[in-house]
Amino acid sequence: MSAISLAIRSIQLTNYKNYDFRQFDLSEKINLIVGNNGLGKTNLLDALYYSCMTKSNLTSADAMVIRFGEDFFRIAANICKDEVEHFVEVKYRRQEKKEILLDRLKMERQADFIGRFPCVMITPDDHQLISGSSEQRRRFMDVTISQFSQEYLSQLMLYNKVLQQRNALLKSFYEQRRFDRSLLDVYTEKLVNAGRIISRYRMDLVHQLVPVFHQVYRQIFEGNEGVEITYDSDVQQADYAAVMAAAEQQDTQAQRTTRGIHTDDLQLELNGMPLRKIGSQGQQKTFLLSLKLAQYELLKANKGCKPLLLLDDIFDKLDPQRIAAIFRLVSSDAYGQVCITDTKEREIGVLLQENNIQSFKFIPLGQV
Ligand SMILES: Nc1ncnc2c1ncn2[C@@H]1O[C@H](COP(=O)(O)OP(=O)(O)OP(=O)(O)O)[C@@H](O)[C@H]1O
Ligand SMILES: [Mg+2]
The missing domain is CATH 3.40.50.300 (P-loop containing nucleotide triphosphate hydrolases)
Structure with missing residues (x-):
């Protein structure tokens, strides 16, 4: 088609x-x-x-x-x-x-x-995908998936809202020196439900993106030795609810939610080493262009429309x-x-x- x-x-x-x-x-x-x-x-x-x-x-x-x-x-x-x-x-x-x-x-x-x-925009600012914090790479996943799934966008908005509420609750437990298990459980469950859906979408995204990324890299730059992208997540292989339960004490101490999809990242590698540390400027630029053009291809495949x-x-x-x-x-x-x-x-x-x-x-x- x-x-x-x-x-x-x-x-x-x-x-x-x-x-x-x-x-x-x-x-x-x-x-x-x-x-x-x-x-x-x-x-x-x-x-x-x-x-x-x-x-x-x-x-x-x-x-x-x-x-x-x-x-x-x-x-x-x-x-x-x-x-x-x-x-x-x-x-x-x-x-x-x-x-x-x-x-x-x-x-x-x-x-x-x-x-x-x-729509896909490629700008010099994309370099933050390599040099910036994990938030930049999550945003890349979010922007991509949001364009082909309304469910993803609404679950992400819900997750962020509940995350704020849960963090405020953890802070209030600390300040008021009290702990309300059933109230915390309500927020944890909401977070787990939305988080599971988001995590599945992100896993699928990386699964689809990587082969296209390799292909684009080869197409334009003749060779793709050692470039790799992997999804790095607390909750990817594990039982989400169990991860949250195990982190509860840590969360109470830190007064915020320490585990979950809001800490996800993408590992960008060249020959098994972080691209950020080992890649030359040209290699980094090549990597980014291929990544963004792979995003383009994915959007096209998912939307049936050339972005x-x-x-x-x-x-x-x-x-x-x-x-x-x-x-x-x-x-x-x-x-x-x-x-x-x-x-x-x-x-x-x-x-x-x-x-x-x-x-x-x-x-x-x-x-x-
Ligand atoms: N809110 C604003 N109101 C008025 N001018 C603005 C505003 N924001 C940015 N500008 C101005 O717009 C101008 C054009 O910026 P732009 O980044 O589009 O230039 P450019 O043609 O891409 O330049 P370059 O070749 O350096 O990349 C700049 O002089 C900038 O200061
Ligand atoms: Mg400009």
Whole structure:
């Protein structure tokens, strides 16, 4: 079965970061957003991400997205999926609730919207997946799975809420020098139920992701010796409830929940050693690109739709052969709409010509 197409035809930004008001019309295949530093290339890419995911890929605070000195922002996008045009609108005014409209219909819950327009963004910030804390790697799993499972997203939200409640309870036990077994059990059971579901999804994700990751790695970079990804979890092989029961004393002392899926991690390895410690910059970059493109493939397989691919500044430090390999890959039929930012318009133009890639559009920033 071939995947159906998805493309943002046009996007209108009002008070979105450095844009006061601007409309961009896009090609359904490759878009090259070019211009000097600071002109708004990343911001435009992030706005495209926003219109699919109803949040920024760069910041979790919607207020940061509003253009300095203004009090609201608006994004309006025409998105074509399987030859049907949709109109997406996101509005946010300081101190008010964010509004998401699909075809003029207000979405009551974010979960009702997310996943309709799958999207993968690759940015220099992805490096935090390697150098950052386990929270970054959990977020990677969460973002991926949430796009194809509403159940996952709602269980995750439930888990996080109950986790906070259980932690508050443990703190109150300590402060008030009391212990209420039955009350703690209520929260533990809720946590275990949601945690089991989340853990199963994450295990499945890694199981599906790893072979695709190896394949993509081989495809672009010719060779995948020794790269590995494994799911590292307290509760993976064990009985979840037993793990929680065994940790109870520790939890009471620490005044917080010490075990569970909120401590999960992904081990990223090169030749059996942590990638973070042993990988060269090039190897790390290669690893990340393959990981994110594997995420893309997985989303495509699960959604039956080619996600929107947003590539921010990925060519930096890559040699021309690798850049050409990436261009050939993303211009193939396996990929749908692709938006790429770069500062070097001329060099990119030459590369595209040399590789006989014709279906692209330049979007130069800086001139209106
Ligand atoms: N909330 C905001 N209001 C107004 N301007 C903002 C806001 N947030 C960021 N900016 C500005 O937007 C400008 C463009 O940033 P952006 O990161 O998109 O540039 P870029 O074209 O990607 O540059 P580079 O080539 O260096 O990556 C910056 O000058 C930044 O200060
Ligand atoms: Mg940028």
